[in-house]
Amino acid sequence: MHEAAIAESLLEIIKERFALSGQTVVAACISVGEFRNVDAESLTFAFDALKQSESSVAQCELRVESVLARASCRGEGHEYRPLLDTGFACPTCCAGIGKLLCGDELEVVGYEVASEEVEVS
Amino acid sequence: MHEVADAHLMEAILKSNDDLAAHNREHFDEIGLTVINLMSAPGAGKTTLLESTVSAVQDRHPSVVVEGDMVGHLDVERLSKLNIDAHQITTGRACHLDARMIARFLHQTPIAGKEFLFIENVGNLVCPAEFPLGEHKRVVLLSVTEGDDKPLKYPVIFLRCDALVFTKCDLLPYVSFDVEKASTYARNLNPDLKIFAVSSKDSTGMDAWLDWILSQRATAMVQ
Numbered sequence: 001m002h003e004a005a006i007a008e009s010l011l012e013i014i015k016e017r018f019a020l021s022g023q024t025v026v027a028a029c030i031s032v033g034e035f036r037n038v039d040a041e042s043l044t045f046a047f048d049a050l051k052q053s054e055s056s057v058a059q060c061e062l063r064v065e066s067v068l069a070r071a072s073c074r075g076e077g078h079e080y081r082p083l084l085d086t087g088f089a090c091p092t093c094c095a096g097i098g099k100l101l102c103g104d105e106l107e108v109v110g111y112e113v114a115s116e117e118v119e120v121s
Numbered sequence: 122m123h124e125v126a127d128a129h130l131m132e133a134i135l136k137s138n139d140d141l142a143a144h145n146r147e148h149f150d151e152i153g154l155t156v157i158n159l160m161s162a163p164g165a166g167k168t169t170l171l172e173s174t175v176s177a178v179q180d181r182h183p184s185v186v187v188e189g190d191m192v193g194h195l196d197v198e199r200l201s202k203l204n205i206d207a208h209q210i211t212t213g214r215a216c217h218l219d220a221r222m223i224a225r226f227l228h229q230t231p232i233a234g235k236e237f238l239f240i241e242n243v244g245n246l247v248c249p250a251e252f253p254l255g256e257h258k259r260v261v262l263l264s265v266t267e268g269d270d271k272p273l274k275y276p277v278i279f280l281r282c283d284a285l286v287f288t289k290c291d292l293l294p295y296v297s298f299d300v301e302k303a304s305t306y307a308r309n310l311n312p313d314l315k316i317f318a319v320s321s322k323d324s325t326g327m328d329a330w331l332d333w334i335l336s337q338r339a340t341a342m343v344q
Contacts, residue, residue: 002248010134037247037277088309096309108132
C-alpha cells in the first residue's frame with residue numbers, strides 16, 4: 001500500500017517543519033488531486049497509525065482536500081472536466097487533454113498549531 | 122484555540138523521492154547511462170520484452186537490468202540464462218520501486234561501462250506511477266490479453282508515461298482487444314505518447330521499439 005510510504009514522507013515533512021519551533025502541530029492540511037493514485041481514507045489510516053510512534057506529531061490530525069481535475073483540450077482549448085464517461089476527451093470537440101490545469105496535486109497546503117494557553121489571574 | 126501556520130510553499134509530499142530521483146538522474150547523466158523504467162500490470166510481458174530487447178542491444182550497447190519484485194529472484198534467473206546482467210531488488214511489502222532503492226543499487230553494484238539500465242518495476246498499474254526513479258523514459262506495457270479499457274481504469278500511469286507498448290500482439294486474432302480504442306483512450310490522456318505494438322514471440326514491431334530505445338540513448342547523450 002503506497003499510502004503508507006506517502007504518510008511516512010508527510011510525517012517527515014511535518015517533523016522537519018516544526019522540529020525547532022516548539023509548536024505543537026494539531027493538523028496538517030493537504031491537497032490530493034483526482035489524478036493522483038492516492039486514496040484519502042487509506043492515507044489517513046496510514047497517517048494515524050504511523051504518527052503514534054512520534055510524540056511530536058502524535059496529536060496531528062490529517063485533513064485532506066480533494067481536488068477535482070480540470071483540463072484544457074488540445075483541440076480548441078476548451079476547459080473541461082476530464083471524465084471516464086467521455087474517455088477523458090473534451091465533451092465539446094472530442095479532443096484529448098492538452099494541459100491538465102488541476103487535479104494532480106499531492107501537497108501540504110497548511111498547518112494548524114496549538115496556541116499557548118494564557119493564564120488568567 | 123489554534124493558530125494557522127501556512128506551509129512555506131505548496132510543499133510536495135513526495136519531494137524527498139522526487140529530489141532523490143533528480144539526484145539519480147544527475148548521476149545517470151554523469152556516467153552516460155540511459156535509463157528506461159518498464160511498468161505494467163503483473164503478467165503483461167515486461168520480462169519477456171526485456172529478454173528480446175536486451176539480447177538485441179547489449180552486444181553494441183552494454184546493458185544492465187534491475188528487477189523489482191516483492192519476493193523471489195525468478196525474473197533475474199530468467200534473464201541471467203540469456204547472459205543478461207540482471208540484479209534483483211526485493212521490495213518486500215512495498216508495491217513499487219522508489220528512488221532510494223535505485224540509489225542504493227547504484228552505490229552497491231558495479232555498472233561502469235554500461236550504456237543502458239532497464240528497470241523492470243513491480244507489476245502494478247497504480248503505485249509505480251507516483252514514484253519517479255530518475256529514469257529518462259517511463260514505459261507502460263499493456264498486453265492484448267488485458268482489457269482495452271485499461272487506460273480508462275488506470276489513467277494516472279498512462280498520463281505520466283512517455284511510451285506505451287502493446288505486448289503479445291501475436292494473440293490479437295484470438296482476443297477482442299481493440300488496439301485503436303486503447304490507443305485513443307491513452308492519447309486522450311497523454312497526447313505525446315509514443316505507442317508501439319510488439320510481439321516478442323514473432324518479433325512483430327520489435328524493430329520500431331528497438332529503434333526508439335536506441336534513439337533514447339542518442340537523446341540522453343546530447344543533453
